[in-house]
Amino acid sequence: SNNYGYQSRGYYASLLAGSRGHKVIPTVETMIDLSERKLYDHALPELELALNKCRKDLGGVFPHKVCIFFGIGPSRVWDRFAKLLFDWFRAPALEVHITDSAQWASIRKIGFHPLARMTEEEEKRFLQCLETYTNREWRDTKGRTPSRYTFATLVDPHEELPPSEISSLRYWAKIAEKMGVEIEPITKKDLAKLANYDALFIRETTSISNHTYRFARRAQQEGMPVIDDPLSMI
Template sequence: MTWVILTGRQSDLDQVATPHKIITNRDYLAHPALFGGQRPKVINLSNNYGYQSRGYYASLLASSRGHRVIPSVETIIDLSEPKLYENALPELELALNKCRKDLGGAFPAKASFFFGIGPSKAWDRFARLLFDWFRAPSLEIAIRDGAEWASIRKIGFLPVIRLDAEEKTRFLASLDAYTKREWRDGKARVPARYTFATLVDPHETLPPSEISSLRHWARIAEKMGVEVEPITRKDLAKLANYDALFIRETTSISNHTYRFARRAQQEGMPVIDDPLSMIRCTNKVYLNELMAHNKVPVPPTVMIASPADFTLAADTLGFPLVLKIPDSSFSRGVKKVSTPDELRKLATTWLEDSDLLIAQKYLPTQYDWRVGVLGGQPLFAVHYLMARKHWQIVNHDRAGKPQQGGIKTFTLKETPPLVVETAVRAARCIGDGLYGVDLKETDGGVFVIEVNDNPNLDHGCEDTGEKDEVWVRLTQWFIDRLERPGR
């Protein structure tokens, strides 16, 4: 990733203080051909962002040159007068006042924040939110501290030339943290055209991709002129510095993964998984209705909304049957029940937290087909084998770590055409992204069990059949959307 720092004067920031290129905003404006063929990330440290000033034009023209820049012109305008940012104040002041205890009960009259980092850890929650609202390198807030409630009098840019020695030290440390790269696999063979963010949780028990697999993807993407860098849930404010987002945490519309997807969409970035796919795939009630409407085969199903539906489910599906909570993942919230009494007890408990449940006919198989579909085309195919002495591919009832079944890989040519065709039809009902379609192949036909917006993709597993073509096509999916005419 190429970082460029713009200053009002060459002397405003010592070149030895940062490894990144420093030029004046005058030079940047005067030489539009600078960084030709590259897509640098620009940090505009101009001393003046006033309308039609050099600082203003530097951010304005950076966007026209295809360069990512902070602050953006929108942020510059938002902070030009209090009336334009007053809608942010209620949320910011709430976060500010939650810092009071950690700060010892009193607020300073002013506080400075650099790249979403405050004067101390006590400010962390507020600092991140401030940067989320206003992505600017250096901000200062003026605080009016009341007996029980502190309010924000003003939010403004803080020029580098006004920083005292302590603030200058903090600024440079924050700049280093903000621009730090974590996956460095040597010098790129091809100059990077794009930088993709990959959202990961290093502590997740069952991540959709292992870090080692993402490093493998990074090496392949590098050959295609793309840098792949990891980000975590704390990096929402940095997201706009990237060109695309690949979410490799288990997604949920109720946690930060959905916020990242929404932010990427708002920034005009290609994203897997996109918010609409998350909404559609997360809920099994919606999936079942969608598949049925589009005549994609699914197991016989009964919706349960109250105890009155228990008998209908039993009579229609027989026993054993499978009971599902609509919003669940990795086989959680999916149970097999064998008697009317088991159905009544489990469904009654689950209906306390969910207004709808799904009951489906039990289709026993030794494996589930998983077909990966990307952009409406098949990507890979595998068997996920059932966990040992269990009817699902993941056994969450086992004490300790969840137990998973094995995997058997196939090329797409080896996969039964009906399985591939059904998977592609199901995925196209959802969208144009990356999906993992789970199917049962039985004597009665092929049935879609669910469509996952966040499918497992690991090197040496799902990519074994199609090899590195899986990762090449994934990279190209993003590039194609970045280079669409009129984007």
């Protein structure tokens, strides 16, 4: 759809697909998040850090707008920023409007890039990114282990005051194993494989401005039980 506004055709298509248990991008939540800047302000500090790393790598030649398709940027230099943006806002086509000063590039606006307004070059790149995205490896979680369920536990081994001690998590894993549940620790680098699990348990200090919120959002989008859920963090 070219329209993602509230109660638009795209909005209702996403709402209907979600109600039927289908995996859909963008979700209604993503549409609402991008409807106003104040709803995605919390994501900007982390995104702008990645953006300015791209700025440095590009050597001062910086566009006022960049289009990200399925988490893929116009060149490899944009990889980190593009993946991070897609982690925050899972949508087929996004456009980021940038204000570039002498020392720092800031994000003025994030929005959906309408398919109908794509140039011939953008349409070609969009189709290439779509093929890359749909051809990525899909893992069968049920075949991984003999356990009935596999719970991902998000931890930071370097956190000084974690919500749970490692010894407590190990004891919990032993109890869970007796009940046919495998507990697998994951870190912030494992977002891409989150859909392999049946549930997510976040055992880091949570914040809406870091990766823990993205993990919770992604789990919710995948229809997985998650503690803490995004609303609790907010």
